[in-house]
Amino acid sequence: MPKNPRPPAGLDADVFIQAGHENTPDNKTGGEGPLGNEIDWTPIVADEATRILRQAGVSTIREDASLKRPERQNE
DSSP states (O other): OOOOOOTTTTTTTTTEEEETTOOSSSSOOOOTTTEHHHHHHHHHHHHHHHHHHHHOOOOOOEEEEGGGGGTTTTT
16 A cells, blocks of 8 residues: 655544535535535535544544635645
8 A cells, every 4th residue: 555645734634524615715516406505415414424434533634615715725
């Protein structure tokens, strides 16, 4: 198994979960359908996955789409 690159400070965990459309800075809000909008479901799924993984002892970082903002590019 290849060695992973060293993560940036503050981003060291077993799993990284990004709610891809939550707080998006570019108006890309995902798909829409009869069961709802992706932008509404993405944070719900990300929060639940994070909760389950942490409860199981898996270190998890939960972020939103604001990582795309220019001021966050070097985090």
